[in-house]
Amino acid sequence: GIQVEQSPPDLILQEGANSTLRCNFSDSVNNLQWFHQNPWGQLINLFYIPSGTKQNGRLSATTVATERYSLLYISSSQTTDSGVYFCAGDQGGGGADGLTFGKGTHLIIQP
Amino acid sequence: NAGVTQTPKFQVLKTGQSMTLQCAQDMNHEYMSWYRQDPGMGLRLIHYSVGAGITDQGEVPNGYNVSRSTTEDFPLRLLSAAPSQTSVYFCASSSSRGTEAFGQGTRLTVV
Helix, strand or coil: CCEEEEECCCCEEEEECEEEEEEEEEECCCCCCEEECCCCCCCCCCEEEECCEEECCEEEEEEHHHHEEEECCCCCCHHHEEEEEEECCCCCCCCCCCCCCCCEEEEEEEE | CCCCEEEEEEEEEEECCEEEEEEEEEECCCCCEEEEECCCEEEEEEEEEECCCCECCCCCCEEEEECCCCCCEEEEEEEECEEEEEEECCCCCCCCCCCCCCCCCCEEEEE
């Protein structure tokens, strides 16, 4: 199966800072997604982004499928952005084969 | 819509006991999956299903059984609980478009 590497593993920022999280895949993926796990453990889907660029408010994501990586950008960080960010993907269509997750980036935004 | 509903939220089992974690979704999604999350690790796929009557093993299936008799429900059975199965369990569902939705999680402790 595919391997997913995320960097950095930990990140501590002040409120208002910008950040870039990276996700590398060992092979091509068809179903790349980014998730945020809040401090209460809830997993929220941020982006479904097998290729290209998407934006949602202060968050945006870019996937370069040919080079097997994806980036998540967080601008003007707020304390509510704290938590763990996961990327995940699979090699099947839709969610058929289940997702392989990276180990996550633990983000702490300090006031 | 309730989305993906997992019960119970918390459970303590003794070694050797059996139990079933319930998962239901009301979004008419074809695909459903079970993951476990251990400290410092991303989510790992236990079992998945691409439709009623069809299930398959993921990365860490040993000690778990699943069935999918309806589109809505995907229970996970622990046959004889072991301390190594102490974890947080997440159920997820997705449509053919692939965006994965997660339940709130079940925190299981095996003593």
